[in-house]
Amino acid sequence: MAFTSDLDQITRAAAGDPAAVRGLVNRYSAGVLSLATRMLADRAEAEDVTQETFLRAWKALPGWEPRAKFSTWLHRVALNLCYDRLRKRKESLPGELPDQADTRLAPHDALDQVQRVSAIENAIAALPDRQGAALTLCALQGHSQAEAAEILEISIEALESLLARARRTLRAQLLEGRASA
């Protein structure tokens, strides 16, 4: 079924139109799940966050006012749920350092593709929360600068600063590993 606009699809979904509901899920669930997985580094927790995000969306739909793009709003909800979980993790393990994932890259010959990807994923997961979120939204999910900044509720200048620090950290970790291997 074709919808005339996002608002049309949202209005129909709010009324329980199965095609509109399925359309919203198909369109946005991968992005939400991906963001949550990168932030939490835990697939089961990321699925819980995705479900909670959509539950909140279904509740919000009947009174939906298009002040922000639905996608932006949805990702912001997911991100805030991730921040909550990360905060609780830190509170429940006071003073305990998180496990340091192996983010070093060995020489090309010694590593297969899976290991290289895994090292990069671990390095991203080890970034500070907001840097990880900024990098995921911009570099992995392809959100526009404006949308990523809106999701993170920061300016584009602040987004640029987060991205620069994230990339600098990744570059140092990944290349340092390669040099020392």
Place this chain on the structure above:
Amino acid sequence: MTDDRLIELIEAWGADPDAFPEAERAGAKAVLATRLERFAAALAEARALDAAFARIPEILPSAALTEALIASAPRPKVALGGFRLPKFASWAPASGFAALAAGLFMGVMVAPAASAASDTDEAATVLEHALGFDPAAFTEELDE
């Protein structure tokens, strides 16, 4: 566009100038077109990271998660398809309440009385037996 600013852009947004903020894109491209070698090292490092990101597989929801998300959505409102309830239906609930009230009234007012009568009969029978009085024999005597 200064050289330092262009380095900052490459370090934040990657090697592709199309990913730079729109307002600075044209200026950055112009500088790169004239002095590419000046930024070759920064571009190479950024390109390596961009390539690493591109290798990361997309995360897709399982069919089970998709169905769970759909199942958690609002249910469609039930349409009656033009069927109209008869007019009396509007006061049918009221009549139900009236019947319930009448039943409660009868229960409260009549049941204790009936129960009391039943209790009286039973008490009389016990007393008659206790005194050795036989109601059946008494009835026969009256008939004679």
